[in-house]
Amino acid sequence: MRLLRSAESFPPALRGAVAAIGNFDGVHLGHRALVATVCTEAAKRNRPRLVMTFEPHPRRFFVPSSPPFRLDALSTRARILEQLGIDALLAMPFDARLAGQSPEEFVDHVLAEALGLGHVVVGYDFTFGKARAGDTAMLRELCARHDIGVTVVAAQQDGEVYSSSRVRALLEKGELAEANRILGRPWEIAGTVEHGDKRGRELGYPTANVALTDFQIPKFGIYAVRCEIDGSLHDGVASLGIRPTFANQTGVKLEVYLFDFSGDLYGREMRVAFHAFLRPELKYEGPEALKTQIAADVRDAKKVLQGG
Secondary structure, eight states: OEEESOSTTOOGGGTTOEEEESOOTTOOHHHHHHHHHHHHHHHHHTOOEEEEEEESOHHHHHOTTOOOOBSSOHHHHHHHHHHTTOSEEEEEEOOHHHHTOOHHHIIIIIIIIISOOSEEEEETTOOBSGGGOBOHHHHHHHHHTTTOEEEEEOOOBSSSBOOHHHHHHHHHTTOHHHHHHHHTSOEEEEEEEEOOOOHHHHTTOOOEEEOOOSBOOOOSEEEEEEEEETTEEEEEEEEEEOOTTSTTOOSOEEEEEETTOOSOOTTOEEEEEEEEEEEEOOOOSSHHHHHHHHHHHHHHHHHHHTTO
């Protein structure tokens, strides 16, 4: 799959594509309905299948002080969309120029002129243009001027509409199983392994400290995880929180103990997929009590990951 970072010099082979437009944060079941529609419409027309999203997320642009909220990295989105059959992902730079475009300018200059789209797929609540002035009815009207077809996909729900905000709320409450169901996969964090204070090694459980960037922070606690490093998978248990047992701790940490790995991970990229929430973060009387609990957490994580 091709990952494009700008509408400039858009590949001629992709012109006429059927494109879904949206933020696609998490690529949850609602987003997957849009992707399925793109694939269906593209097959009818023998056209490329495209997803158009925005980087940074518009919320980060308009409210830069927002706490971390992203459900996935762009690389994660690209991998999942490729698995779903998408040919190319266009990550449009969301800047003052794009934010200031009127709905007419967005359709005329971006969708029609720069991209030459043949058909557009959006969700029922899609808005676009400066001050979110455009809706799906306006999109149909403006696209018709350029012979661009439009399909609006109805809300996907199970009593409650699937949404990225719903997934975020579930993660904050520690309801990982339900969040993963709506995502259609285990939620994951991707980051670089950094140097830590080596406390895990002192306890007999050396951990990889994964850098947290703009990701949504789930409920503090212990998780059963499956990690990917350079294409290989490793089961483990992760602690996410502020480590209240130890004094003078600052900031939220993600520490991962891998069951079957030994070696230097510093500076390497790791994908941490969260499979189960085991327990909340707790404060212990000292290192020995914590060490005993870690041993129990390892047993519980192995049981979950092995399907026991």
